[in-house]
Each structure stands twice: as structure tokens, then as C-alpha cells.
Amino acid sequence: MELNxxxxxxxxxxxxxxxxxxAEGTALFELLKEKDIEDNAALEALLQQVYDQSFAEPPALSxxxxxxxxxRLLAAVEDNNKEVPVRRTPSWWRYAAAxxxxxxxxxxxxxxxxxxxxxxxxxxxNVSSSGEIVSGSSRAxxxxxxxxxxxxxxxxxxxxxxxxxxxxxxxxxxxxxxxxGKMEYHTLTTPxxxxxxxxLPDGTxxxxxxxxxxxxxxxxxxxxxxxKVTGEVYFxxxxxxxxxxxxxxxxxxxxxxxxxxxxxxxxTDEQNIRTTLLEGSIMxxxxxxxxxxxxxxxxxxxxxxxxxxxxxxxxxxxxxWKNGLFRFDHAHLDExxxxxxxxxxxxxxxxxxxxxIIFSGEIKRDLNLSQALVVLEKMGVHYRIEGKKIIVMP
Numbered sequence: 257m258e259l260n261x262x263x264x265x266x267x268x269x270x271x272x273x274x275x276x277x278x279a280e281g282t283a284l285f286e287l288l289k290e291k292d293i294e295d296n297a298a299l300e301a302l303l304q305q306v307y308d309q310s311f312a313e314p315p316a317l318s319x320x321x322x323x324x325x326x327x328r329l330l331a332a333v334e335d336n337n338k339e340v341p342v343r344r345t346p347s348w349w350r351y352a353a354a355x356x357x358x359x360x361x362x363x364x365x366x367x368x369x370x371x372x373x374x375x376x377x378x379x380x381x382n383v384s385s386s387g388e389i390v391s392g393s394s395r396a397x398x399x400x401x402x403x404x405x406x407x408x409x410x411x412x413x414x415x416x417x418x419x420x421x422x423x424x425x426x427x428x429x430x431x432x433x434x435x436x437g438k439m440e441y442h443t444l445t446t447p448x449x450x451x452x453x454x455x456l457p458d459g460t461x462x463x464x465x466x467x468x469x470x471x472x473x474x475x476x477x478x479x480x481x482x483x484k485v486t487g488e489v490y491f492x493x494x495x496x497x498x499x500x501x502x503x504x505x506x507x508x509x510x511x512x513x514x515x516x517x518x519x520x521x522x523x524t525d526e527q528n529i530r531t532t533l534l535e536g537s538i539m540x541x542x543x544x545x546x547x548x549x550x551x552x553x554x555x556x557x558x559x560x561x562x563x564x565x566x567x568x569x570x571x572x573x574x575x576x577w578k579n580g581l582f583r584f585d586h587a588h589l590d591e592x593x594x595x596x597x598x599x600x601x602x603x604x605x606x607x608x609x610x611x612x613i614i615f616s617g618e619i620k621r622d623l624n625l626s627q628a629l630v631v632l633e634k635m636g637v638h639y640r641i642e643g644k645k646i647i648v649m650p
Contacts, residue, residue, distance in 0.1 A: 479499065596646075
């Protein structure tokens with residue numbers, strides 16, 4: 257069949273299905289460059305479908321979001337084709353970042369930008385090379401009561417057994433089963449570029465983000481179930497009204513819980529310790545201050561150790577990391593790159609201060625670093641990668 261009998265919608269679908277030929281790929285590029293898409297409802301619908309399939313519980317796209325995504329993609333391709341260096345873009349443009357990085361469209365953007373000058377379309381689903389910095393993964397170290405440390409990503413199965421008590425490690429999750437004969441403290445720590453799940457002896461489910469830790473007893477014998485955390489940790493606490501759950505946050509605050517779901521972000525390089533409640537109720541205790549939180553509220557403790565309560569927090573953004581996403585809402589560039597640096601285990605260096613660039617949207621955390629950075633580049637971020645460092649240039 258002649259290529260001119262295919263619409264850009266047909267060719268885009270063939271690309272997403274992985275059935276496009278090299279000639280069809282070249283034709284798709286030309287159609288997208290030349291076609292007026294303002295009134296192309298079919299293409300909008302296809303982009304909406306791609307978006308919906310890319311995220312398990314996606315936010316709804318606005319009516320013109322699909323058009324904006326494709327316009328940005330085309331603008332990036334056009335700039336590259338003209339061999340014009342990336343320009344500082346208007347501020348409204350910078351708020352777009354992550355919408356373009358929906359799985360299929362992001363891959364296509366990388367495909368166009370990296371391959372069109374070569375004249376040979378690539379069908380690879382991801383851009384990778386021997387020197388590629390890949391995304392984080394399930395990695396952690398378990399420290400036992402006697403000081404022994406177990407590298408969990410290389411040790412699977414029953415790693416601790418004592419009678420009916422055992423600790424099982426499987427597929428990025430640590431599970432405590434049975435009752436320990438004696439109480440000792442264990443510490444689970446994730447490195448930069450790692451995350452892990454944990455099921456505590458009381459049935460409480462825990463998710464650790466990169467560069468985080470939790471210290472807990474192998475059996476809860478006190479009047480309270482006490483744990484201590486650093487970094488970022490999400491909890492779904494098993495209910496037990498006779499034994500409240502207590503979280504020590506960096507020795508600076510305490511969260512008192514009966515049974516609920518909440519997230520604690522206590523990275524030392526962030527401006528605030530943030531505790532966000534999703535379900536149930538918790539009491540924040542800090543120095544002489546206390547506050548009872550309702551679902552959707554967030555307690556913030558700043559560097560001056562003052563506590564403020566934020567209503568209507570964006571809980572989906574708060575727990576996006578647990579669901580495999582970076583999600584931003586008018587976030588400054590340094591905040592975006594702090595999160596990415598922890599996940600990709602890279603350093604960030606600013607050659608001439610932090611550029612005044614703002615981002616909103618989301619990026620999937622399973623992308624390689626170069627894929628995650630491609631849209632930031634098109635939003636006006638100039639950078640280069642040297643080893644394990646992102647160098648941000650003026």
C-alpha cells in the first residue's frame with residue numbers, strides 16, 4: 257500500500273504498536289512536520305488512549321492537552337532539524353515538562369531527536385548504551401541486631417529463621433512472619449538509586465524511597481509500636497487501638513497513629529519535614545506543639561522548627577514516588593533535580609547558579625536518565641552528563 261494512503265494517526269498507531277517500517281517512520285516524521293493538527297480529533301483521541309494506557313490511574317487530560325503535547329514534540333523536532341541550539345523558552349512553556357514524557361510519546365520524542373539527522377528511524381523502545389545511567393531499582397541493606405548486614409538485592413528467600421519466626425526476602429519486599437523469641441532492632445536502609453517494601457511484624461506495610469531508612473523491633477512488646485525513619489517513607493498502618501503506632505522522624509518530630517495511611521518526607525536537604533495524611537487520623541508531635549491531621553492535610557516543620565498545617569495537600573503528588581512516578585506542581589528546577597539525583601544516584605552541579613525554571617507534570621521513574629532529561633532540555637535546561645554527575649550550564 258502506498259504511504260500517502262496512511263494518515264498520521266494510522267502511522268502513529270503503527271509506531272506505538274511496534275509494527276512501523278523504516279519508510280513509514282520517515283513518512284510519519286514528514287506528516288507530523290507538515291500536517292495541521294488543530295482539528296485532528298482522531299489524533300487527539302489516540303494520544304488520550306496512549307496516556308490512559310501509560311498510567312494505571314491517570315489524571316484526565318484537558319481538551320487541548322493532546323494538541324499541546326504534539327505541538328511541543330514538533331517544536332523540539334523542528335529546532336533539532338534546523339540545528340539551532342536550545343533557546344531559553346518563555347515561562348509558560350516551562351510548565352509543560354512531564355506531560356510530554358508519557359511512555360509512548362516520550363520514546364517517540366527521543367526517537368525523532370536522536371535519529372532524524374541520521375535519516376534512519378529506530379524501532380527501539382528505549383534509548384540505551386553501555387554508558388547509560390539507568391533508573392533506580394529494588395536495593396536495600398538489612399542490619400540485624402548483632403550488627404550483621406545483609407545485601408537484600410543479592411540474597412533471596414528466608415534470610416533469617418528462628419523457630420516459627422522468619423524473615424523472607426523476595427522481589428523487593430521484606431516480610432516478617434511469626435513471633436520472634438526475643439526482641440532486637442533491625443534497620444532497613446535504601447541507598448541512592450534504591451527503594452524497598454517491608455511488612456512489619458504487626459502487619460504494617462511500609463515503602464521506602466531512595467536514600468531512606470527505618471529502624472524497628474522484631475516484636476512490638478511495649479505499649480506503643482515505635483519505629484524510627486529517615487528520608488521518605490510511606491506507611492499503611494495495621495489497626496490496633498490497644499497499641500498505637502509511633503514514628504520518630506529524624507529525632508525531630510513524632511507521628512502518633514492508630515491505623516491509617518500516611519507519607520513522611522524527612523530528607524535533610526529539603527526545607528521542611530512533611531507528613532501527609534491520606535486516610536484515618538494522626539497526631540503530629542513536635543517539641544511543645546501538637547496537631548491532629550485530617551485526610552488531605554500536611555504538617556510541615558521548617559528549619560526554624562516551627563510546625564504549620566497545610567490544607568488540601570496534593571496527596572497524589574506526595575505518593576507519586578510509590579506509584580512509579582515523579583510528579584511536580586510548579587516545582588523549581590533544583591527540587592526536580594534533587595529528586596532525580598536520589599533516584600538515579602547522581603550528583604548535580606550548577607555552573608552558574610540554579611536557573612529560574614519551573615516545572616509541572618509527571619515523569620515515569622523507570623526511564624533511563626537520558627530519557628528523563630530530554631524534555632527538561634527542551635524546556636530550557638542546558639546540561640551535560642559527566643560520569644555520575646549532571647552539570648547544569650547557564
